[in-house]
Amino acid sequence: MTRLAGKVAIVTGGARGMGEATVRFLLEEGARILIGDVLDEPGQALANELGEDVIYTHLDVSQKSDWEAAVKKTEQLGPLTVLVNNAAILFQKTIMDTSEDDFLKIVSVNQLGVFLGMQSVFPNLKVNGGGSIINVSSVDGLQSKNSLVAYSSTKWAVRGMTKAAALEMGKFNIRVNSVHPGGIYTAMHGAEFMTQEDANQFYQHHAIPRVGMPREVAALTAFLASDEATYSTGAEFIADGGWSAGLVNDALPQL
Numbered sequence: 454m455t456r457l458a459g460k461v462a463i464v465t466g467g468a469r470g471m472g473e474a475t476v477r478f479l480l481e482e483g484a485r486i487l488i489g490d491v492l493d494e495p496g497q498a499l500a501n502e503l504g505e506d507v508i509y510t511h512l513d514v515s516q517k518s519d520w521e522a523a524v525k526k527t528e529q530l531g532p533l534t535v536l537v538n539n540a541a542i543l544f545q546k547t548i549m550d551t552s553e554d555d556f557l558k559i560v561s562v563n564q565l566g567v568f569l570g571m572q573s574v575f576p577n578l579k580v581n582g583g584g585s586i587i588n589v590s591s592v593d594g595l596q597s598k599n600s601l602v603a604y605s606s607t608k609w610a611v612r613g614m615t616k617a618a619a620l621e622m623g624k625f626n627i628r629v630n631s632v633h634p635g636g637i638y639t640a641m642h643g644a645e646f647m648t649q650e651d652a653n654q655f656y657q658h659h660a661i662p663r664v665g666m667p668r669e670v671a672a673l674t675a676f677l678a679s680d681e682a683t684y685s686t687g688a689e690f691i692a693d694g695g696w697s698a699g700l701v702n703d704a705l706p707q708l
């Protein structure tokens with residue numbers, strides 16, 4: 454399919470995991486893509502593998518100057534119309550074990566990074582007649598867990614910033630939505646030391662009783678980037694296997 458033919462996208466954190474799956478999915482749908490990441494070797498190797506419609510650049514999302522250079526670089530591909538703010542880092546410590554430096558580091562990548570991304574692409578999207586910004590939040594931007602005081606606060610912030618940006622940018626034909634993955638089998642989820650079967654065990658009481666795969670989120674992002682989603686903005690799109698709906702209670706009757 455070529456639902457994204459003619460579109461140029463930036464995917465942050467695109468060197469691996471959900472970002473990589475998103476790059477592959479958008480490319481299959483006809484987009485041209487700039488991968489921005491701090492993992493230069495795998496990012497460049499992915500771009501080399503995927504051919505001339507994909508380029509890599511070093512982009513630390515917390516650095517405004519990196520954003521300016523990345524947006525400039527997209528001119529090699531064509532008019533920029535899509536941003537996938539996917540990069541983030543996970544941090545799991547209690548409130549009492551989280552230092553001020555820890556907290557600010559997570560905020561600088563997961564929250565400031567998304568803000569800088571939206572701010573940096575806006576002038577180009579406006580001039581190019583509109584576009585779609587997809588901010589990757591989390592199920593932890595809808596609820597939370599013990600040990601996620603820093604991470605979860607940034608994911609709620611992404612959800613809130615998405616709505617503010619949608620309201621400001623709508624008149625320029627720019628849509629802004631948040632995507633909320635549940636447990637997805639990537640390095641962030643421990644995929645490097647845990648089999649998929651072991652990861653499934655965490656989800657036995659979920660409506661869909663298994664871990665999710667990166668492509669299942671990439672498909673949702675591709676939809677939001679496409680012209681099939683032209684009346685959706687400022688909204689939460691969830692791909693969490695039903696996690697936010699609740700958990701199956703074995704003590705109650707069930708099918």
Ligand SMILES: NC(=O)c1ccc[n+]([C@@H]2O[C@H](COP(=O)([O-])OP(=O)(O)OC[C@H]3O[C@@H](n4cnc5c(N)ncnc54)[C@H](O)[C@@H]3O)[C@@H](O)[C@H]2O)c1
Nearest residue numbers: 466470471490491513514539540541591636637639640641
């Ligand atoms: N895996 C999950 O279970 C899960 C669940 C909910 C939400 N998410 C979210 O999905 C997104 C992708 O996560 P993933 O599971 O693929 O994680 P991952 O750790 O596999 O990939 C994250 C990517 O972001 C990059 N990155 C980190 N800091 C960066 C920075 N400062 N600038 C640019 N790039 C940077 C990393 O190098 C990496 O390539 C994240 O926003 C994450 O919070 C993941």
